[in-house]
Amino acid sequence: MGKLYFYNTLGREKDLFMPLxxxxxxxxxxxxxxxxxxxxxxxxxxxxxxxxxxxxKQNGYTVKHQINITDVGHLVSDDDxxxxxxxxxxxxxxxxxxxxxxxxxxxxxxxxLDLNIDKDKFIWTKATDYIPEQIEMVKALEExxxxxxxxxxxxxxTSKFPKYTELANIDIEGLQxxxxxxxxxxxxxxxxxxxxxxFSPKNEKRQMEWDSPWGIGFPGWxxxxxxxxxxxxxxxxxxxxxxxxxxxxxxxxxxxQSEASLEDGHRFVNYWMHVNFLxxxxxxxxxxxxxxLRLLSIKEKNISPLSYxxxxxxxxxxxxxxxxxxSLDAADNAYQKLIKKFKAIVENGKERVSLxxxxxxxxxxxxxxxxxxxxxxxxxxxxxxxxxxINDKNISDKEKHTLILYFDKYLGLNLSHxxxxx
RNA sequence: GGUGCGAUGGCGAAGUGGCUCAACGCUGCGGUUUGCAAAACCGCCAUUCGCGGGUUCGAAUCCCGCUCGCACCUCCA
Numbered sequence: 001m002g003k004l005y006f007y008n009t010l011g012r013e014k015d016l017f018m019p020l021x022x023x024x025x026x027x028x029x030x031x032x033x034x035x036x037x038x039x040x041x042x043x044x045x046x047x048x049x050x051x052x053x054x055x056x057k058q059n060g061y062t063v064k065h066q067i068n069i070t071d072v073g074h075l076v077s078d079d080d081x082x083x084x085x086x087x088x089x090x091x092x093x094x095x096x097x098x099x100x101x102x103x104x105x106x107x108x109x110x111x112x113l114d115l116n117i118d119k120d121k122f123i124w125t126k127a128t129d130y131i132p133e134q135i136e137m138v139k140a141l142e143e144x145x146x147x148x149x150x151x152x153x154x155x156x157x158t159s160k161f162p163k164y165t166e167l168a169n170i171d172i173e174g175l176q177x178x179x180x181x182x183x184x185x186x187x188x189x190x191x192x193x194x195x196x197x198x199f200s201p202k203n204e205k206r207q208m209e210w211d212s213p214w215g216i217g218f219p220g221w222x223x224x225x226x227x228x229x230x231x232x233x234x235x236x237x238x239x240x241x242x243x244x245x246x247x248x249x250x251x252x253x254x255x256x257q258s259e260a261s262l263e264d265g266h267r268f269v270n271y272w273m274h275v276n277f278l279x280x281x282x283x284x285x286x287x288x289x290x291x292x293l294r295l296l297s298i299k300e301k302n303i304s305p306l307s308y309x310x311x312x313x314x315x316x317x318x319x320x321x322x323x324x325x326x327s328l329d330a331a332d333n334a335y336q337k338l339i340k341k342f343k344a345i346v347e348n349g350k351e352r353v354s355l356x357x358x359x360x361x362x363x364x365x366x367x368x369x370x371x372x373x374x375x376x377x378x379x380x381x382x383x384x385x386x387x388x389x390i391n392d393k394n395i396s397d398k399e400k401h402t403l404i405l406y407f408d409k410y411l412g413l414n415l416s417h418x419x420x421x422x
Numbered sequence: 423g424g425u426g427c428g429a430u431g432g433c434g435a436a437g438u439g440g441c442u443c444a445a446c447g448c449u450g451c452g453g454u455u456u457g458c459a460a461a462a463c464c465g466c467c468a469u470u471c472g473c474g475g476g477u478u479c480g481a482a483u484c485c486c487g488c489u490c491g492c493a494c495c496u497c498c499a
Contacts, residue, residue, distance in 0.1 A: 012426090030499070038499090045499035074497055085497080170495085171424050221497060243499025248425075250497080275499060276427080279492080292498090314434065314447075320427070320492070327434055330448040337447090344462095372436095380436055384446035391446095 002059045004374045006239070007318060009247060009272040010167055014376055019238050020270065024062045026233045027053065028269075030225060030242035030250070031067040031124075034104035035089040038111055039292035040308060040323065041278040045243050047309055048275045048317045048377075050117045052241065054410050055373050066123040066232050069108075071101035072208060074221040087207060097207040101128075111295045114305035116414045123232055127224040130231060131210050134219045137227040138196045138212075140261045150187040153198040154214050159190050161256045167272065168248040194253050195220035222253040226261075226268075235262055240269040244276050278312075278321045298328070306414055307332035313379040313411060335413070341390050342404055342415050349397025355406060362399040365389040366406070373410050382410065 004017035019025045029049040032038055049067070056063045073086025086097040093100065105126075112119050127134075138154060141147050146161065147154050158164045165172065172192060199217040200209045209216050229237060235258075242251065251272065258268035280293065295305050311331035315321045358366060365385060372381035386407050389400060408415045 032499080033497075036498095042499050048499090070497090168495085169425065173424085241499095244426085245494055245497095245499065248495050277493065277499070311434090316436085318427085319435090322434095322492090324433095327448090330434060333449085334447050340461095378436080380434095380446080384436065387446050 002370060002374050004055070004059060005376055006271050006273060007376045008270075009274050010269075015271070017271065019061065020236055023060070024064065025056050025239065026237040027056070027063060027065040027239045027241065028225070028229045028233060028237050029065065029067045029122075029240075030246055031069050032104075032108050033070040033085070034101045034108065035073065035085045036104060037292075037294050037296075038108050039294055040298070041280075041293075043111055043115065043295060043308075044278045044312055044317075044321070045241070045275045046112060046117060047115055047312050049241055050115075050121070050412055051313075051317075051377055051379065051410065052239070052273070053121055054412060055377060058370075058410055059374070063121075064123070064233060065121060066125060066229060068225055068228055069101075069105055069124055069126045070221070070224065071105070072127045072218055072221070072224065073097060074218075084206070084208075090207060101126075111305075114295055114299070115309050116306060116412050125228045125232060127219070127228070128208065130224065130228045131219065133227040133231045134223045135197075135210075135212050137223060137230070137257065137261060138214075138219075141196065141257065144260065146260045147196060148189065149214065151199075153195045153217065153220070155188060155193045156196050156253070156256060156260075157189055158192040158194075158256060161260050163259070164192065164252065164256055167255055168252050170248060170252065192252075194222060194249075196223055196257070222250055223257060225250070226254050226257040230258065236267065237269050239271045239273060241273045241275065244274045247272075247274060275317050276320045278323050280323050293323070301325075303328060303332050304335070307335045310335040310338075310413060313383055313413075316380055317377060338390075338413070339415065345390070345397045345400045345404065349399070349401040351398060352402040352405070353398050355402065358399055358402070359395070361392075362389075362395050362403060365392075365395070366403060369403075369407055369410075379411065382407070386411075 005014050006017050007014045027049075029045070031046075032042060046067075049065070053063055053065050071086070073084035073088075086100060089095075089100045090097045095103070109119055138147070141156065142154070146157055148157055149155070164170070170192070172190070197212060197214055197217055197219055199215050200206050206218070209218055229240075240251070240254075255268055259266065262268065295308065298305060298308055308328065308331070311323075311328055312321070314331060314334075355366070365388070369382050369385045369389075372378040372385055375381075386404065389395060389403060405416055
């Protein structure tokens, strides 16, 4: 097992990775919401999760990696009578909310397949399959005195959890009025308090609603990750990943729920890893429906989705990526060239050598590549090492063949198969 | 208002004190090859790392100040 260093959002520095139990790593990734198609920005988080998963495995760990699917609708923010996004989608498309969830879940899985992400590596859990667990957790929090009831739901009292600001470094006083916290009409005690259970609106039948000790309703949107991760991975997990936007609200709330319901002082998560955003050149990557770039848009331009994956690997995951068609073209050129070069290498060096009988020089490339990946998943550096290897005339094609296939176990660029268009 | 991130060649991007007077890829340019072209191959393309100071034998890398840009806090990852 090599030495892995990960940048931890909690503490904001690169730490040596030490798993909770020997040889086994528990990972949780915040997954998609399934009332719309994923745009390519969403997908960045899952390519990252995939690379992380690969790297852990290459380092000899057994990885148990869970991703949730948010199929419960939650209220559209601002106004009180805001519609639920699932229900809204249902209305829009004339399908039941369950059909909506299924439709977009399948579309999401297709995107993963296109990106060479084997979905079977992960344990997928749907929020609607874990309603009893979510209710249990809310009950536990209630028993410990962390909750209170208002007209529209059961809320978590964040003032009772002193470490609340730890992850995001939130200045509660500084939170501006008029933003999400402004709805003082719903009797929230603190600006940062959030719903654990929401009551169904009176005189209205929702398509998704469940009975609970507090009345008919549906879970708050943070509780699903806390309770599902506990159900599948246990109370303590090694690594939790997600988009950078989840830090201040969602992950902060997750920590509060999970740790408040544990014994004092126990950490819910040891390493928090956050993927930066991909932003479009001109238009902002759209948040809700509307126009946004799908993987399909890339395919329609006859560009391989794996070229998009290559583009993602060109930049470090913690760095913002500005998407443009120019940069995707550059990535596509590089990726297609890589495939060609690799094919030529395979033809000249058909039989491979074993990884432990590499020449000294070839082994240097192996180590340089591993070091790059193990240093907080520096894929950009790793790609550079791969190119240097390809261009090195002193290494035999047999060894190159061996090494590139090995590298691709980390990178997942599907270099060994023929499904790529050339 | 709060929080966080960033500024490196035409573009993307690595590099956190000496092995980098700056990797790797894309583009471009010159050449070899070719009937021409494409492809392939060979070669070239930042004395410089936003600006101004400072620390040091030595800084893109550390410190101070400044300028500019971006993101999140509105259920986008």
